[in-house]
Amino acid sequence: MELMPDFVLHRPTSIEEAVKLRNETDGALYVAGGTDMIVNVRRGIEQPAALIDLSVVSELREIVEDDEGLHIGAGVTLETVSQDTRVLKHFTAVAEAAAAVAGPTHQAYGTVGGNLCLDTRCLFYNQSEWWRKSNDYCLKKNGTVCHVAPGGKHCFAAFSGDVAPAALVHNAEVDLVGPNGRRRVPLADIYHNDGMDHLAFEPGELLAVLHLPKSEASMPSAYEKARVRGSIDFPLAGAAVWVKQSGDKIEELRIALTAVNPYPHLIKGLEKFSGTELNDGALDEIAEMVQSQAKPMLTTTVKPWYRRRVIGAIARRLTKQLSNTT
Template identity: 50%
Template sequence: MNALHPLRLVQPGTVNEAVAALVENPEARLVAGGTDLLVNMRRGVQQPNLLVDASGIPEIKQLTLNADEVTIGAGVTIATLANDALIASRYRALAEAARTIAGPSHRKVGTVGGNLCLDTRCIYYNQSEWWRQANSYCLKNRGETCHVAPNGNRCHAAFSGDLAPALLVLRAEIDIAGPNGVRRIPLSEFYAEDGKAHLTLQPAEVVVKVRLPTNQITSSYQKVRVRGAIDYPLAGVAVALSRSGPDIAQLRIALTGTNSRPFLLAGTDAFERRPLDDQMLKEIDRRVQQQVQPMRTTLMSANYRRLAAAGIARRLTTALFNALEVA
C-alpha cells in the first residue's frame, strides 16, 4: 500500500458544519472510523483532497430508546452495537451482524454510518495501485472495461456490509442531512444495483441516524466468509419471522455480499399464513437463487455464494420457526 497523499483535514463539531464543509469542497470525503476509506485511499482508488472528520460530532453518537422507536446515530461504533443489551434483546439480527464485522480493533472505531456507506468490493478493485496498473485498471476506477463482465457496461462489485440486511428485515429508516435540510427514507431506498454508484446519497449529504421501530419480531443473521475470525461476507442473510400457531405470520429475508446492493427478498408475503414445510423451504431456496446475482468478484466461485445464500436462508427460517414453537 502507498503512503497517504497530501491532504487537509477539518473537524466539524455539528452535522451542519460537516454538510457546509462538503458543500464548499465537492472533492472532499466524510471519514468516520476510516477503516474502509483509509484503506481505499492508500490503495489509490479514492483520493480526496480534504477529509471531513465526523468523529467529533456528538449528535451522531447517541443510541436512544424512545416510546416507539430506537435511534442509532451514524457515529455509534460497531463495538457499541455488538455489546449493547437493548440491541441484543430486541434486535438480535443486528447484534449478531455487528459481532461478525471485521476484527475487535476495527469494531472499536468503525461506525454504523461507515458500514452502511461501505464501498462495494471486487478482487480487481481492492488491490494496490501497482497491481491495478499492471492488470490494466477497470471500469470502477480509471479503466474502461469490467474484467468480471467485459461485454457489459456496468460494475458488478458486491456490497459487503453486514449491518444492512439486519436493518432491512427490522424495517429501518434513515435520516440524511444535506444542503436542503433533513430527509427520512426507508433503508431499502438507500441502495441501487450498480457497483460504481450503489448509494442514492446526494452530494454533500451525511447519514445522521437509523430509526428502528420498537415493535419487532424475532430475527437472526448469519454469513459465510473465507476466514472465520475476520472477513467480509461472501453471502450474508438476515431473517425476521413471526408465527401464528402452526403458520408463519410474517417473514422477511434480506441479503448482502451477493449483489451490488443489499436487498429484501421479493415475494416473501407468499409464505405468510402457511405452515413451514419442505415445499416452502424449496420455494425459499428457489427465490433466493433467482434474486441473488453473485459474479466473479471474489476468489470464491459465484455459484458457491449463490448456494450458500439459499442454504443460510433455509436454515435460519427453519431455526427461527422451530424456536418460536418451543418458546
C-alpha cells in the same frame, strides 16, 4: 499500499458544520472510523483533497430510545451496537451483524454509518494502485473495461456490509442530512443496483441516524454470513431473516442478503408464505427463491455458484431456526 497522500483533515463538531464543509470543499469526503476509507486512500482508490472526520460529532454517537423505537447515531461503533442490550433483545439480527464485521479492532472503530455507506467491493478493484494499473484498471475507477463482464458497461461490484441486511429485515429507516436539510427515508431506498454508484444520496448528504422501529421489535431475527476466515473477513454471502408467526403458520417473513448483489437485497415474493406452515417443502422453496434472486458474479476469489448455494442454505437454516424459537 501507497504512502499516505497529503490531504486536509477537518474535524467538525456538529452535523451542520460537517455537511457545510463537505459541500464547500472541493474533493472532500466523509470519514468516520476510517477502517475502510483509510485502506482505500492508501490504495489510491480514493484520492480526497480533504477528509471530513465525523468522529467528534457528539450527536452522531448517541443511541436514543423512545416510544417509536431505537435511534442509533451513525457514529456509534459496531462494538457498542453489538453489545447494547436493547439491540440484542429486540433487533437481534442487527447485533449479530455488527458482531460479524471484520474483527474486534475494526468493530471498536468502525461505525454504523460507515458500514451502511460502505463502498462496493470487487477482486479487480480492492487492490493496490500498481496492481490495478498493471491490469489497465476497470470501469469502476480509471478504466474502460469490466474484467468481470468484459462486454458490458455495468459494474457488478458487490455491496458487502453486514449491518444493512439485518436493518432491512427490521424495516429500518435512516435520516439523511444535506445542504437542503434533513429527510427520513426507508433504508432500502438509499441503495441502487449499480456497483459504480450504489448510494442514492443527494450530493454531499450525510447519513445521521439509523431508526429501528419498535413495531418490529422482539420478533425473532438473525444474521449469518459465510467468509473465508471466520476471524476477520468480509462476507462472501450473508443473510438476515425476520419471522412473525402465529402458531405453526407464518404471518410474515423477511429475508435480506448481502455480498451477492451490488446493493443489499430484500427478497421479493415472500408474502406467498403468509398463512402457510413452515414445512420442509416451504423451506426448500424459500432457499430456491433466495438463490434465484442472489446474483453473485466473479467479484471474489470464491466462485459465484458456491456463494449462491451458500446463501440459500444460510437463509433456509436461519428461517427454520427462528420458526422453532416462537
